[in-house]
């Protein structure tokens with residue numbers, strides 16, 4: 001099968017304008033992500049990672065340049081793109097099933113096929129027996145799994161993951177990384193992850209894009225070697241070359257610190 005481009009950013013720049021003036025947050029970003037690829041964005045605080053995700057999701061429109069998802073020009077939020085955040089934003093008064101169904105409801109889908117989709121995903125995430133519970137009866141990791149079900153239920157082409165594991169304890173985070181990797185792989189989903197955790201980025205990705213700040217630009221793109229890429233995130237951390245890769249990426253941060261301190 002020919003490789004298909006899932007996401008394409010061409011010469012994307014973004015300027016925030018407010019009462020204090022204009023700030024160039026991103027400059028001339030070019031990025032291509034293939035169907036089924038998992039790409040992580042890393043870089044120091046303020047380098048524009050979240051801005052980039054907002055542009056890809058259509059929450060922001062680039063000042064110049066274009067963003068395409070599955071070939072379609074993004075000019076407003078679209079169901080083609082699912083967004084998962086650090087906070088789960090579950091509604092406390094809705095059951096787990098009702099929370100997981102909300103995206104489909106908003107699309108006007110309340111049919112039996114929609115119900116089946118949600119129940120199947122809840123099952124895949126080990127949440128079947130919690131479908132009638134409420135969010136406050138679940139742990140943080142379980143709640144993030146519900147958020148993942150809610151995101152996947154609308155069958156987006158692309159998943160944007162903005163630090164979805166960062167609020168979790170270490171053990172839960174590692175378990176959820178594996179679950180997300182297995183789930184996305186089984187469905188051949190394309191994903192872009194923003195994380196501050198370099199090991200997480202290496203363990204989960206096919207490719208890592210390093211951004212530099214002021215203005216946000218692509219500093220480097222690093223392909224993950226097959227042995228690491230093909231292992232699940234927990235095991236990937238034990239693979240040969242993992243630590244070298246960590247030090248290489250860490251080096252970019254040190255260089256940026258040194259540049260910033262000049």
Ligand SMILES: Nc1ncnc2c1ncn2[C@@H]1O[C@H](COP(=O)(O)OP(=O)(O)OP(=O)(O)O)[C@@H](O)[C@H]1O
Nearest residue numbers: 016017018023025044045046047048049050051052
């Ligand atoms: N609404 C806004 N108005 C003005 N400037 C903004 C706005 N939102 C973000 N910025 C600025 O744009 C730059 C990029 O912000 P962004 O949140 O995308 O960075 P980030 O890499 O995601 O940061 P972090 O890692 O801290 O989450 C920062 O300098 C930030 O201060």
